[in-house]
Amino acid sequence: MSVRRLAEDTVQPASFAFSKENAAWAKETINKYPKGREQSAVIPLLMRAQDQDGWVTKAAIESIADMLGMPYIRALEVATFYTQFQLKPVGTRAHIQVCGTTPCMLRGAEDLIKVCKSKIAHDPFTLNESGTLSWEEVECQGACVNAPMVMIFKDTFEDLTPEQLEQIIDRFEAGKGAEVTPGPQIDRIYSAPEGGPTTLMLVDAAPAKTTATPKKASAEPAVSVPPSNAGRAKTAATETNASLKTPATAKAEAAANAKIEGDTVDKSKPAKTAAVSGKPSLEDKNRPAGIEKPAAVDDLKLISGVGPKIEGTLNELGIYTYAQVASWKKAEREWVDGYLNFKGRIERDDWVKQAKALAKGGEAEYIKVFGKKPR
Numbered sequence: 001m002s003v004r005r006l007a008e009d010t011v012q013p014a015s016f017a018f019s020k021e022n023a024a025w026a027k028e029t030i031n032k033y034p035k036g037r038e039q040s041a042v043i044p045l046l047m048r049a050q051d052q053d054g055w056v057t058k059a060a061i062e063s064i065a066d067m068l069g070m071p072y073i074r075a076l077e078v079a080t081f082y083t084q085f086q087l088k089p090v091g092t093r094a095h096i097q098v099c100g101t102t103p104c105m106l107r108g109a110e111d112l113i114k115v116c117k118s119k120i121a122h123d124p125f126t127l128n129e130s131g132t133l134s135w136e137e138v139e140c141q142g143a144c145v146n147a148p149m150v151m152i153f154k155d156t157f158e159d160l161t162p163e164q165l166e167q168i169i170d171r172f173e174a175g176k177g178a179e180v181t182p183g184p185q186i187d188r189i190y191s192a193p194e195g196g197p198t199t200l201m202l203v204d205a206a207p208a209k210t211t212a213t214p215k216k217a218s219a220e221p222a223v224s225v226p227p228s229n230a231g232r233a234k235t236a237a238t239e240t241n242a243s244l245k246t247p248a249t250a251k252a253e254a255a256a257n258a259k260i261e262g263d264t265v266d267k268s269k270p271a272k273t274a275a276v277s278g279k280p281s282l283e284d285k286n287r288p289a290g291i292e293k294p295a296a297v298d299d300l301k302l303i304s305g306v307g308p309k310i311e312g313t314l315n316e317l318g319i320y321t322y323a324q325v326a327s328w329k330k331a332e333r334e335w336v337d338g339y340l341n342f343k344g345r346i347e348r349d350d351w352v353k354q355a356k357a358l359a360k361g362g363e364a365e366y367i368k369v370f371g372k373k374p375r
């Protein structure tokens, strides 16, 4: 911890007084404590003094000690112990507190300090030329999960890059700090994973059960895919008797058979549901091709990220095998990701690599590739 001393006498004001409003607040705050324990209000009162004047002056410490009936040294001990109290004048528009503790340091805090040095002043606690900005390095601010971060007044700004910090400093210097949204500066809510939750999610992605009338046995085998995929499935069944279709083939077929699909598919319910819920349409060209349920289906749950419910949903989409998942191209993965509301999880868990290993050699190949058993 740095040595914390009061500012030089040359910058100390001669006296301190709470404003009328703050004085009333201080009285009310002191009254919250039992008789004889009023000194417990020292921290909130010092904080209020700082909020009022921008920093904690010697006069403020002594005045508050008088209000609480405590020796000056006791109030001074509190003010010099807690780093939240600024003992020297700081920037009037922003005092940037850069966390330099290990997690933030490992994630780029040193680069943030470089920004402060170049944009504000080389040394901490030094005002810039206009007196509007200052900075310091502080210990952990409790937002390590979103490291690196800075605190400005009572707000934290997290997941920062040097460029973002530069922009934030510019906004504060322009007097527009209130317009900067505090918290994570990336696609993250509070401390949730980047891109959205990845666990304990309610995945309400199951498409409506097919209500399509089974095809006549003489014409084609029954196809257990949702109705909106019926056109594609029909083509697959007709041409390959439900053998595995590659996405490219499926797409080509989808284009070539657009009219067939348009004519034969009941577009009403499932597609409408998908559109309303923000999910990609079941008729989207990027939807991976489904197949008829094979005699032996793969255990998709061996793919990390696929549980029983997701497996059921995939099956309803006509996805039964590792080979199918392994063949998904980027657009198809994005479609499935959107349909499952996974927010990038398929890429993060690398379903394709997992599925390729499982398709090639089952669990043994998976262990060879990933060094651990699936699931």
Ligand code: FES
Binding pocket: 099, 100, 101, 102, 103, 104, 105, 139, 140, 141, 142, 143, 144, 145, 147, 149
């Ligand atoms: S280490 Fe920086 S907030 Fe905890």
